[in-house]
Amino acid sequence: MGFKNFCFKKSLWVFHFGGASCNNCDIEILDCLTPRHDLERFGILLVGSIRHADVLLVNGAINKRDKERLLEIYNQAPKPILVVAIGACGCTGGYFTESYTFAGPVDKIIPVNAYVPGCPPKPEAIIAGIVKLVENS
């Protein structure tokens, strides 16, 4: 384990990027922070700026307008950053692959470290995804 990955072992700060999503994954991500699942006890905190973040959560199908913003946000992020694609739309494009505004799944735009499939994934699945990511990074 290198020094960079050692930094990821504790207190991950998370920035949430909602692409052209239907809100389901967004509310499930927020749900992870509320009392039943309470991710904050592990030091995982949702932050308001990408410049403070260790993890970038991306959900929703990325449309043409989001694509530039996603790239911009990824470029602003302090490296190394872990990217997690959440939900069917984030992983593959899901039901919106044939849409005229679809600009490719997340991994065609930026490198992705983990995928959490599901429509929407349950909070438990999101937590399991992040734990696996930390263990394997």
Add this chain to the structure above:
Amino acid sequence: MSRKTLIPIGPYHPLQEEPELFKLYCDGEIVKDIKWETGYNHRGIEKLSESKTYEQVFFLVERICGICSTSHPFAFANAVEEIADIEITNRTKYIRSIIGELERIHSHLLWVGLAGHFLGYNTVFMWAWKYREPVLDLFEMISGNRNSYAMFKVGGIRRDIEETKIPVINKILDDLQKKIDLLTGAVMDDPVIHARTKGVGILTKQDIIDYGAVGPTARASGVAIDVRKDDPYAAYPLVNWKVITAEAGDVFAKAEVRLLEIYESISIIRQCLEGLRKEPAGDISVKVNEIPEGIGNGRAEAPRGEVFHFVLSDGSNSPARHKIRAPSYVNIATFKKSCIGQTIADATISLAAVDPCYCCTERMAAAYDVSSGEKIMNAFELINKSLNRTKELKETIKGRL
């Protein structure tokens, strides 16, 4: 002449989960003008819908919005059933209404939580979201998923609510009602919440009528508009309930209307469960052979207001045209009235008070030249044109060599 400062909020900001850009034009602390930009959420659903069969469209419209993911299939089912002139069974009506009302409870609790978060009252946020979890458990028990339920199909529903589940649902509702009492008491009696929300973001009755606002936004200003009463569908004419209204039109009134609607929803669900016991089990769909040519208008009352679906059928297995109007589309326009003249700190809660849902609202616009009628191209089309020109030039140069 005073100078205005532009304060941009968004598109990716911690205030709301969805991407949208607000531009507040301020003079000192006072908001003088507001503009907003959407389009970050556009997925082309109306066009996609024309390439899906009627059965598939239900899954698509469910993914318009995750929070009101029953109201869209509800309105679409109403529209298609109007075209095909299908009379659904009573059991279907009751179960559809139960799902619709459970969704209203979880959506309103979600809003109360978020509103508390915007006010800097994170306790309310955590409470409301904690009390929302049993409702999601109910959804998981009934439909198998916490958020997108996939319960609807043309002429019926996909899953029945068995007799054995009814006492469990009643038990969870009893527990929920006690917790809502606690939450309502905490929100209604808190002096800080009173100070932050009373007299903030006022929409008068005339504003509501001018902007055509719907749902709890309109009901909080004394306009008793509710599709469930005005154009009854599903089981709503079969049960007893009343439309909740308030007069003040401020953020506090909107919170009050939403909290009291939760009680109405619980009462509707209880009556529907009673009704279910009288209907034969398993009688949850009617056979649909074909969708004839025709036009269907479907309405449903989403937690945020009226959802409207227009479906044009040409007799094939997919809609020829599908038009959707979500409640936030009209409610968002009221920002022009509610936010201007407020301080910046109050503007955020006024923005959140209509419970805006941008993923429902996204539209694509194409611009046409008024004099010639020609389509004005956007950046992508211009770039494509340029790419094609280079391609053509390469071909001709190749030919010369």
